[in-house]
Amino acid sequence: MTERVVITGASSGLGQAAAEEVAATGRHVVLACRDADRGAAAADEIRARVPDASLEVLELDLADLASVRAAAKALLAGPPLGALVCNAGVQVVGGIRRSRDGHELTFATNHLGHFLLTRLLLDHLAEAGRIVLVSSGTHYGPRRSMGFPAPHWENPSALADPELSVLDDSPRSGRIRYATSKLANIYTTYELNRRRNGRRITVNAFDPGLMPQTGLARDYPDRFRRLYGRIAPVLVRAVPGVRSVARSAADLSWLVTAGEPGVVSGLYFVGRRPRKTSDESYDRVRALELWEFSERLVSE
Template identity: 50%
Template sequence: MNDPFLITGATSGLGLATAKSLAHQGVPTLLGCRDTHRAVRAKQAILAEVPDASLDTIPLDLASIDSVREATARITARETRLAGIICNAGVQIVSGVETSADGYEMTFATNHLGHFQLVTELVDRLGPGARIIVVSSDVHQGPGKSGGFPAPQWAPPAELADPAVQRQRASSRDGRVRYATSKLANVYFAYELADRLRPLGITVTAFDPGLIPETGLSRNYPTPLRQGYRLMAPLIRWLVPVARPLHRSAGDLAWLATAPELAQTTRRYFTGRDELPSAAESYDRERAGELWEVSERLVRRARPA
């Protein structure tokens, strides 16, 4: 495989570990990174393990329409195909409501809208056999499947993107609900995208990595909770059924990107390497279509004329 995979959120956690796993397989990788200094460190960390790895970095802030547009322009200018895109980056904000550079609620902007723009602008760089993997989470299925994490609360997508509407619900629990809702949006996006790209021979799957205590999703939590979560990581992995070690989830994600037996697998949801049903509401085609249409409008609205 000579064409590279693009991975978002590749400076730490699942993104970095997956990039390492792909490097060990000899798969070229583009590291989409918001922080250029951390991007350099991530590249060095991979090369320390795989000295002959084929790597490059792409500045990419998914919470900025301009940044995504500049990143897609850089990738297009390379005049090479992509083997696929792994939409991995995400934020979980529990300290109120934050606003993106374009005026959208930060969780929705980063976890969904930035990836929507990135993928739709790079479709012409993908050929038959390319794979797109959207990292979701079983938190979109509600507490029964997510170890007690609050369930998503779907609303018209324009409201999900509106920080003024979201500030009416600004508790830490509401922040977790917004995260769960963004993960439901990821599944809607993956299924709608799969339907649209099926004629082109491009596959799309959604992926639940499980609860990974080592990831940076808790970075927005208060310092005592964040430190306690880090110290309790080994115990969490042992006690919580949905918890998984980072290396295992990264290996599963790399497998989903490269396994020959999955060449024709599309519009499916995977928990680790198991193909399982997503939440019943995630199969609502009307919602998926509305999310697509509103996302197109939001991207256009944020762009300069």
């Protein structure tokens, strides 16, 4: 039976490129996308380069918990999953936006939707299956993320509700929310790894590096995006720590498909090497608090 690999946010950028890399290994890839039409177009592009690619498109809006449940129900109807890649993400710098369920959009998309999807699919993961959460070096703070502002951890209720947060609606606060959501991804990785209960699955976080050729800057002003797009190839060639989408996709595919499954777990990979995360990312109290709060938010 062909192994199924689910990749969220696979209609463009890192998700699409990783889907192509994984499909080239002979695995069946589920492109889980908010826009099914864009997902279908991405699948067509992959097939043009990998003619025998086994692909399907699944509609999934991580900012809508009902959509997450519907997508999970569809996946549970099929054979066990070989891997789940939680890749999709947003960075909101144009004020405060909320999800369909009323939660702050960055928290809802980058953390909560993936949290629910993982919870629903966890028992359907095949033995020796893999879960990868795409995080970011922004969780380290500006000294290690090229000036990107550091995360600002708050009580999870304030992360979910902007009215309870000390952050305002400025672009800088939007970037802080993004960095904080990536710290939440690491807390989730470590806490989920502690909850494997002896199952031979792996749970790891992945840092793709700064990839200026992705769509994460889509909420930025048009002028900035045009300039960023022009200088992106130069940054990839000249600046350490900046990576092309193709290189990061190959690394992500490697983490999903290579090596002995079920052995290396609970780590943070930069490229293909495990790295120590920030000191605050090892706070077990925060990780447990986030987990339990998220469980309450997604309970029906």
